[in-house]
Amino acid sequence: MTSQPTNTSQKNPVEMLREQVTLLDQMNQTQQEQLQVLRSLSEQLAHLQVEVKQFAQSASRVRVEDFNMPFSSMVPFLFKRTFALFIVSITLGFISFCIFFVFMIVVGSYFR
Known part of the structure; x- marks a missing residue:
């Protein structure tokens, strides 16, 4: 995650485990944030699908029986x-x- 190489041979194994836990915690938080975004997008998609269904049901058919056109335009x-x-x-x-x-x-x- 960092751009600088770390010298792991001088570190204590406990410190290495703490760093790993910290990195895993950061990854977990990032994944939780991504899940929240995906959930909100899913809810928005579901809402849009409901609106599309309602619009499709409310759309009425139109049949033109006659239109008024003057002879000079016809x-x-x-x-x-x-x-x-x-x-x-x-x-x-x-x-x-x-x-x-x-x-x-x-x-x-x-x-x-």
């Missing part, structure tokens, strides 16, 4: 949605065509 929204779907369909079609083309090249090479 038309641009539908145009944007249509444009986005058009771009996505072109992209997916191109990817599908590439996969089909590679598949036909691989399969076609087996039939030659």
Whole structure:
């Protein structure tokens, strides 16, 4: 525990035992402190688990049945949605065509 080497050959065996007891006592105190910290962390974790369970039970499901959107806002929204779907369909079609083309090249090479 100390950085300086001690000369144990000159010490009395009783003194060595006292030092060992002192070091063991310090280690025991440190372990007790660590146990207290672990107990408090365990209690906090248990408390959080209870809160999470309560939150999960209290969470209610929401179902949207209707929303109020003026016609002047709905038309641009539908145009944007249509444009986005058009771009996505072109992209997916191109990817599908590439996969089909590679598949036909691989399969076609087996039939030659």
